[in-house]
Amino acid sequence: MRTLPKPLIALVATVLLAFGVSHFSDRIDPYYLDVMIGVGINVILAVSLNLVNGYTGQFSLGHAGFMSVGAYLSAAVTLLLGPRLLGEDGGSALQQGLLFLAALAMGGCGAALAGLAVGIPSLRLKGDYLALVTLGFGEIIRVIFQNVDALGGALGLNGIPNYTNVFWVYSFAALTVFTVVCLVRSTYGRGFLATQDDEIAAEAVGIDTTRYKIVAFVVGAFFAGVAGGLYGHFKLTITPTGFDFTKSIEIVVMVILGGMGNTPGVIMAAILLTVLPEMLRAVEQYRMVLYSLLLIVLMLVRPKGLFNFDFTALAARLRWRYLASRK
């Protein structure tokens, strides 16, 4: 019997686990449930941004912009199409689930299209310039949403149905991690790492770096859009200001703190940076001051990312010590 590949098993196991937990969600304290969902959404955002910032080495500051495209589009689907398709009574749980899935897919695809539209012109730029242009696009998207009255203008969209639950969030988080990890580990995906390591050398051996950059951008934007859809159906109300560049920076911080191009690290950083402000709620007044101080201190103390453990170096050191002791 052929065994299934490991990442696939992990994906299926997480989805099943999420389904199980979701089944018992009535018995879990709603506060913890909220934090769990927040963690899951941030994991999706951080891991998808890590594909762009970490693995491909393109510094993007526009992730919140793509998130907002997904949030608005999927909210529009459930708000406008929902009542027509499901009828007055809101339909059965299965129907709602299918509608939500379609809405998330729409949100993701819309964000991916936005990613393509942003990526093609701006990926000619490098470094800080690229960062600024992506930031600019994010802000432009925000201002456009602010001015479209059909989408609520500056007040945003209200009354979005409450579809997001632990099952959806963690299934998509698992799917994001699965996609990013498998993509980067595949033969094709080595091109992302090559682009990040040395663009000139990569081009010299015939890798189309621009293409890789755009693929990374589009895939990253897709998952950001899905995360946006989940976020909208979790908060039940979305405003354009909720997706400004401070949100983008929040996600970038997760990626850098986790260690660029280190998926487990980024996941842990996303969890830490979502739970940390919650834990600091006891000292509400000083919460953000402490958060920012921690950020500075962590960068000073662990410059390679909080969760970037260099196991090979550690193993080498231990081996060295062992050899020395034998003499």
Place this chain on the structure above:
Amino acid sequence: MTEFLQQLLNGLSLGAIYALIALGYTMVYGVLRFINFAHSDVFMVGAFIGYFAGQRLPHDSVLSGFATLAAAMAGCAVLGILIERVVYRPLRGGPTLNVLITAIGMSLFLEYTGQLVFGATPRPFPSIIPARIISIHGLVISMNQVIVIVVAALLMVALELAVYRTKIGTAMRAVALNPKAAQLVGINIDVVISFTFGLGSALAGAGGVLYALNYPSIDPLMGVVPGLKAFVAAVLGGVGNIPGAALGALILGMTETFIDGSRWSTYKDAIAFAVLIGILLFRPAGLLGRYATEKV
């Protein structure tokens, strides 16, 4: 015609303030190659120093206006040097992204400490400078606008002299060109970087007071939007290039004012970025920036 001139004047005064902030961004970028995100909050601190100084000084006199300005500039210079010394220096030579995150952390720290100390509610800025309005053929010129433009122009001339006519200015340009070579010829790079931060922060402090005079309420988050715009202006002109920053700021200030006066006014904030993207797509190094050839 009058309306056009009026908008031109408004644009000029907005651009002058952007220029003062943008110069700090561009100087730090020129020397250290990183975006000092905390710069926009130094600008905010400048406005607050001006607020507290202005309350203690007699109102409506030009002398106390200048005293306020000087206090804000000195306070911000000290703050800028302190930030560099404590936070950025230990990371020097490390990956730029780390410094960037630290800068973001510093920016958040200043904003939230500001909220804690000063409170989040906007405060009216004292009218330290006599509010007089001059009217020529229907063109309304407020005293504040004149002062903003004159002071900004004077400071920029002073900066130009400092950078091109003094010893430390020459050292600054040398460090910007090549830090290692500058050290080899005996330039104390730490002093130069501290000086750059001090100079840039002093300009931001002046910008803070001038901004508060024209838009008379201040709060701890007031720096975020002008800071972002000023950075856009710096990149527009070619980041690391001092005249470029001033040019970019003027273009941005003008465009924004004219958009604000048209029926597209709600898109004002997007326009700054649209202009930036448009220009970068055709001139990836900014208007006055030089292309660096890539060496393999």
